[in-house]
Amino acid sequence: MEDPAAVRSNAKGLLLDANNDDEIHMESTEMILIETTNESNTDRTQSKIPFRQRVEGLYKNYCGVAEWGNFITLVIMILGIILVEIFKHIHPKVYYQIFRIIRAIGVFGLSGGITNWLAVKMLFDKIPGLIGSGVIRNQFIEIRNCVKMVVLDTFFEPSSMMEYLNGKQDDWLQQLDIDSKIDGVLKSQAADEIVDKQLSLMMSRPEGMMLSFMGMSVNVLKPTILPFIHGLGPTVSSVLSKNIQTSEFINPENIRKQVDELLSVKLEEMTATRVKALVEHMIRKHLGWLVVWGNVFGALIGIICEVSSVFK
Structure with a gap:
């Protein structure tokens, strides 16, 4: 009599082996189905390409000037060989x-063309x-x-960038339209509130109290001060335009560094293929x-070799 525990263990092992075989079979079946599906999709995609487009693709790939x-x-070589054999004894x-x-x-022209074609x-x-x-696949990192x-040294050389930025400064300031922006800020509601706040603070100080004794208040002073503030716009924009330097807020070295980092990241995606x-x-x-x-030379x-052999 066999031990019941051993029998159960053997039965369990057989069931596990059967399950593993079923899983392997299912996995292999799934792989075959996936491969078959991919092949059918590829065939279906290729079948959707118009015949004329296929012919044009073949002509483009295999009927260039080199192939011609x-x-x-x-053809010249074959024709020459045939004619030489025919007229050898005539x-x-x-x-x-x-x-x-x-x-x-034909022989030398074909050899020159084949040699250059092989080099390409x-x-x-x-x-x-x-x-x-x-060479290109092997040296793709270089x-x-x-x-x-080449991109960095040609387009992002610091001195050239600084010269370009300084030359464009006036155009940029003109496009920014600083005059209208400053004028808009000075005449805005925010500027009006700032004037009210500053006048109120001034009136709380000793000099403001003196003005109060003279009958001056915020409502009296404000209409007098606002035209003066509004008239500062052209003067402020002129001074600002003359004192703005591109180099103060644009650093060519930082731009070059950022471009270098961007190119490094993007070029890492460039595989050999x-x-x-x-x-x-x-x-x-x-x-x-x-x-x-190569064919021509x-x-x-x-021609030179054959003619020279004739006149020996």
Whole structure:
């Protein structure tokens, strides 16, 4: 007879194993469903892209000037090889020499274009086995720091900022319209209440009591004082405009420091992929001409080599 406690323990273990298997199975099923859903969503998204837009995207990515340059030189190379083989034993030999030059144009032009195309490719993408490829991806941190320093040194150099701010000071003061603002403050209800308060305080002092003996009161003095206060507006604004210095309330070093912090935070979000995409968007379409010029100069070198071999 087996121990009932052992039987219960074994049964409990079997139940736990079964539950674990069910959980693992459910998790794997959920993962498969999620992956299937993602794939179906991707397929659905791609299926929504119009056919014309797909064709335009393919043309834009694979039919640039670089691809056309390599394709043309490839056609010339194939044509030259075929014609050389056809006219190898046919007289006069002048056609054979011409077709050899055509073949050289294609071979050297294609080699120059392919070399430059590979150099452009290595600039942006990591190619296994080729040391130095993927420069932008590998050096994206240095590129980020370089961008930050260029922005700071070009646009936020302290002396240049101070010169710019001082030059804009008059325009800013004019836009602020200090005259009307000071005039509005002096004629406001708040200024009127301040005058009442100050006159009341003055009347409570000995000099105010003397004025009271002379028949003066707050209501008598106020109409006399208010026009004088209101007339101070233009004078105060003129003095204020002459004595305001931009450097007193704007520090270029603080602005530069804040911009530096902002750029540092934003550039931390720039991953290697985003830096590569940014640089690629700016210059890759222009680098296609580098491939074309590789085709051209390669073709010229081919002509020179073939012509020089003919006249040996």
